[in-house]
Amino acid sequence: MKNKTQISAKKISKALFLVGMGVWLNSCALFYTPQSTQTTQSTSTTQDINVNANAQNTANIEVLYRTLDQENSIRVFVEAYLPRIENANVQTFVNDFEANFALLENYTSQQYLKAGKLNWSEAQVSKRKNKFYFHFDIPKEGERTNALLLLEISDRTSTQKKMIDIPLSFVSTKFRQTHLIFDGSRTLPKFSNFFVIGDTLQVGTSKTTNEPIYVQVFKDDFSAATPPMAYNVGTTINLNNLKLDTSFVWEKEKPIILSKSGVYFLRNDNSAFYGLSFYVAPHQFPKFNKATDLIQPLMYITTEEEMRTLQNSTEPKKDLDRFWLKLSQNSPTKAQKTIRAFYNRVRLANLYFTTYKEGWKTDRGMIYIIFGNPNRVRRADDREVWTYTSNASFAEINFTFMRRPNQFSDDELQLVRYPEYEQIWYPYIEFWREGKNEI
Secondary structure (H helix, E strand, O other): OOHHHHOOOOOOOEEEEEOEEEEEEEEOOOOOOOOOOOOOOOOOOOOOOOOOOOOOOOOEEEEEEEEEEOOOEEEEEEEOOOOHHHOOHHHHHHEEEEEEEEEOOOOOOOEOEEEEEEOOOOOOHHHHHHEEEEEEEEEEEEEEEEEEEEEEEEOOOOOOOEEEEEEEEEOOOHHHHHHEEEEOOOOOEEOOOOOOOOOEEEEOOOOOOOOOOOEEEEEEOOOOOOOOOOOOOOOOOOOOOEEEEEEEEOOOOOOOOOOOEEEEEEEEEOOOOOEEEEEEEEOOOOOOOHHHHHHHHHHOOOOHHHHHHHOOOOOOOHHHHHHHHOOOOOHHHHHHHHHHHHHHHHHHHHHHHHOOHHHHHOHHHHHHHHHOOEEEEEEEEOOOEEEEEEEOOOOEEEEEEEEOOOOOOOOOOOEEHHHHHHHHHHHHHHHHHHHHHHO
8 A cells, every 4th residue: 555655646636737847727726707797788887897706606616725833833724615505504514525635845746745634523614604614734844844735625525626735834934924814803814915994803823922013004006017028027015115104013812993004014023024914905895996996907908198098087987988988989888898807807806916915916917807817827836827728819828927025925926027928918908908808
């Protein structure tokens, strides 16, 4: 009988292949495609935008995670949306679903360090609304500093399963590794990087110290991503160059109600370089409803003159309608169809990629808005590669995002830009402008 460390990496899921340069994943491992939102026809093309931020494709299992360093182990928190049993109780989940895991040295490893099945009785399963929650611990062993955890949740009654990859660091040198944002009751961690004014949060940590947490709130309108063929990609985020709005001390184990929008930066020492950050929106997020917010992402598909007109408008709602109607040859039906598709992509970019700035402004958010779900995603320790195939405009195109951790986030990925992208970028912009691109 084979030792667990000798198990082939193909055993857990046919959807995941370990190859020499990293882990290839079907794009559904990153994204889901929401159900389309039907709206009634109106003389105002943008007033009917109402994409449900919680919309889920009932065909897909969706899984999110958070990790917390606990000195001798890493605790992994999991949120699972399971469409088939979204109205069922915890016992149904325990009976019908299973979770297998495998631990690898890194993304290029061909063999498991450890593999097994989670015991639900030890995982402390709970349910809130239509989602299930559980957690488990990965012990720190030997001198290893990093590892890659593969987690697969599968439905025993069908072929449905979902695989996620979770990078683990066994050496805690950053505040964000030992602290986590929870809900106000400290019952569950928050699985997003964004909140809105009025939300109640609490900081959770495994540390026994009662040291205060210093919070700085910055008011910065971070620049949006430049096109993939652009030479200038912007400057690296620098704490000293940001506009400080306010600062306060957040006492450990005490909830706060968010009262200001902006980027929150948390540290246990004001001289520490790394911290934990999240974005707080002034109103509804990740979808946009205000005309001024709806105008901003259009920078990816407008001319400079069009954008300048919209930004300087004294009647942004009317001018926004005029813009979309003009692109749609004065067809309200066509305009509304394109509007729903475009702003749904914007919402999903905000949902997936928001860090210290809104997701639509990030490199991945920009590519996602214009091109949609990649057909394949390959991850390695230092990069993520999105591959688009089977398109009339090109046989195959790859976008490489290099990991660029900074003071605020470990999830910052920067697109490697090439002049050659111009050949596919502008045709895709025209698709949007002609109303030919749909989700």
